[in-house]
Amino acid sequence: MDIITIVLVIFVAFLAGMEGILDQFQFHQPIVACTLIGLAAGNPMQGLLLGGTLQLIALGWMNIGAAVAPDAALASIASAILVVYYGAGISEGIALAIPLAIAGQVLTIFVRTITVGIAHAADKKATEGSFKAVEFYHIGALMLQGLRIAIPAAIILSVPPEFVTDALNAIPAWLTGGLAVAGGMIVAVGYAMVINMMATPKLWLFFALGFALSAIGELNLIAMGIIGVVLALLYLQFAPEFNQGGGGGGGSSSNGDPLDDILNDY
């Protein structure tokens, strides 16, 4: 592997690590991260396919409040390097992604704890009114989050290829087959996490409708998206809690403005 490839891969890993905490541009999402690693290491199609598969698994991985989710950044970057550069199969990549996600989670919890110290250092500088120092500490913490992924990526890259290939070949066929089967099922955990967050008794109706319609293969996801948007708009028009006459929140102060009444009606 030439030096440019190594630099590019580590750069992508650094970006993914920063995004793992920022959660803005989404460089840490598998579909972006694996594709970029694929491009950097010269095997883009493998990266794309791994990214698509991992994305489905990671659909429900989200940081809510102070809870830390399984880490998509390390899972995507490290398994993409193994698949794209060391030639592991996609199903092996997925199986390896799970322990990697847990390792990444541990690492980010570690960095988030160290950052408490950084916050105190920033406090001290703040009493001097120094904007520069506060900015410095803030960006410094971001760099730590980037290194959290870049360093493991560099370690994986520094392992001799024969070693990794031998290790992958040593995996028996029954395990590879079993992992592929399991890989097809763990997508359900991601769906369950999202559903668990959103589901209210009323909303289960829409889940049931989607389930029934999914059997019609001619309806692709764009068509399904259109149906879903129409359902959402109809729901907002007809659900009692979004209509003044309904039994929603009640007690609205009628001041003649219908929109305001709707807004007050919760």
Place this chain on the structure above:
Amino acid sequence: MAEENKNKYRLTKKDRLHVFWRSQFLQASWNFERMQNIGWAYAMIPALKKLYTTKEDRALALKRHLEFFNTHPYLAAPVLGVTLTLEEEKAGGEDIDNAAIQGVKIGMMGPLAGVGDPIFWGTIRPVLGAFAASLALSGSWLGPIIFFLAWNIIRMAFLWYSQELGYVQGGNITQNLAGGLMQKLTQGASVLGMFILGVLVPRWTNMNFPLVLSRVDVAENEMVNFGAISEAANEGVLSGDMLRNVVHEIQSGMSIDPVQVTTLQNTLDDLIPGLAPLLLTLACIWLLRRKVSPITIIAGLFVIGTLAYVAGILG
């Protein structure tokens, strides 16, 4: 004179754009003690720099904005907008104390986090991610490109416009966002999200039960007669009509194999396609509600999947 004083403490659009750009780094130094506190101060700095010029004022302003703060990273934008207005007024000489600014921040962050999570993490990202993944799995580069562009356009537009809304509307915005408009958006997004999830669960969860339940010999007259075709081909009398006839027979549902094999999967599909994935998903939800961690469930599925594969139940 008073007018001039007022202009001095007005944030320009450029200042606000600066704050918007920095607000994207809100979580960079997320820590377990005060969470987004430094990130918040970092985003406010362009404004504070303009509004306060003495070292003492700056120190006080920084201290004020290094307090605990945590919300959904995108829903911090309207709070920033409101706080910018408050800081403008404070710097312009109005009597606004630290507690008031703190109160606005804390008062807004809770309800706003509650609407941001289902909209952005619960609906837009899974729906967009699922759509992009389906493109990627068919080998299309549009998958990652659409995901990245669509997400960032939506996100940046939301950050900027909700910050501006907060800046213009001041404190009123909390009621609008947490109360009315956002409630509608959350509900609408959840309807779309739940519908799409209903579609995805059976389509993209791969479970195949190859276990053979029955083998039935197919009667001669219900089977496509391939013997006659190969004979005709060997004798060189194969005609287009014969091939056409075969295709018609296949299309009309005649069997190709002499033995009809029914697997467990066939039987399940006759009931309703996607039954097993549905049950699996419901089981996962049940476990999650009993506080079993997702990673434990995933590890469990690996064990079950491997055992079932070895036993020949799943394949």
